Amino acid sequence: MVSRALGRGGLMAILVAYTAFAGFPFLWVGTMSLRTTTEIAYNHYGWPSPAHWAKFRAAWIDSAFNTYFTNSATVVIGSVAVITLVGAAAAHCLARYRFRGNRLVYFILFSSIILPPQIVLIAVYQTLVEYNLYDTLWGLGLVYVSLQLPLTIYLLEGFFARIPQDLFDAAKVDGYGDFEIFFRLVLPVGMPAIATTVILNFILLWNEFLFAVVLISDDELRTLPVGIQRFMGDHFQDIGMIATGVMISVLPVIVVYAFFSEKLIQGMTAGAVK
Template sequence: MAAMLAERAPLPRFFSRGALALVLGLYTIYTLGPFLWLATMSVRTTAEISADHYAWPKVFHWEQFRIAWVDSDFATYFWNSTIVVVGAVAVVTLLGAAAAHALARYRFRGNRLVYGILFSSIIFPPQITLISLYQILVDYNLYNSLLGLTLVYVSLQLPLTVYLLEGFFARIPQDLFDAAKIDGYGDLEIFRRIVLPIGMPAIATTLILNFIQLWNEFLFAVVLITDPDKRTLPVGIRAFMGDHFQDIGMIATGVMISVIPVIIVYIFFSEKLIRGMTAGAIK
């Protein structure tokens, strides 16, 4: 802040500009540095890392990724994560969009009550459902299954999805719906041919946000999955680390495998993602 104050004081301006740049530069190293360090370690062998933890890779051992993918089961974890997350995101977006449309568009008794009920669970601490969900999934033979985890993930992301989409759908002009009614569209057609196409930007934002949150989810996965073949990436990495605590190079490679999809999504959709994450917090 000193730097900003100095806008009005001519003498220390140059100095404080430099100070500001220094602080911001250091902060950038602080946020990106650990990640770059991880990236360099992922292409070095554990022996090289142990010799010097901070050296730039002399040889890029890309085969580390093949070893992690094939020999250390990260391919299994990766595909399990993909199946669960893609399935859950597809289902929750469809269910959430349908509910959000009904809540945003139609007047009926109890509209705000239904909205409040669906939305309020966003503050629930996860333990309130965690223990019982474990019992319920055991009862229905869905414990330790990817289907069970997918269903739970749908319920976890439902409040956020309804909240974000309801806010957007409510801003679609009513005239469009009136015109569609006059053209003889039924309610389902209106949803499919007007709300979904027009709402696509918001739906895309919701998809991306849900994808990242579920891709990173750990608590429910670690409780509801025990079979090593069914682990998702966060659980798999943690299990691998438990078994091979010293194998830093391979852990770093596994972590990179889990981070790369998120980074790719971020590179292509950073604006949408940031907008989605801010939508909930600004009033």
């Protein structure tokens, strides 16, 4: 009995300790985002009182975080929309139609998920320079589409293939053509899976750094991850303002997480769960 209670107590201690470990860094940045650098230098672990909410305004306008935010939102929303439509069409085609080479196309797309990004990085840079797409959001968006398309097709194909064939037969009897079937049957029925890939792609691209740092050099076009990194390079000592910038960049993700935590977790782990 005693050992059982001890075991229970130990387990609870582990739970509390790990929760602190996982959550502390983020909460700490949260407090620092509301304190001035002078206050932070005096005590790094103090509570923000008074809370300097004006710092968010300062970071947003004076430190150009509004530009970075808009750029990130534009390129991520644009590419996620394209990925979803193009990916769903391809996934439907691979899941539903029989044709020679179907599995070969699937295998090639699927294998490219494991490619290290360096193998395309240098040539993508060269190609975008040649087509005047280097240092444009269009070029970055195009690259983002190619980065996430294989995984999206892979996930959606798995789901679309499980839609019962009866539904398709019924739709054909009703006189649906190939494209009506796709838009009026596959997309609505596949919505849960599509939502999952949208979430996954949104988060991964919102956080993307390597291609953003290589393909964008104009400060006006930087996305949030690169913007913060450069800001930190220029204002290494200004911890308070960096923390505010960090909070601005994670805020959309955290807000979505607060409301749709289950869907988000499901989306992020979609590639790993059988």
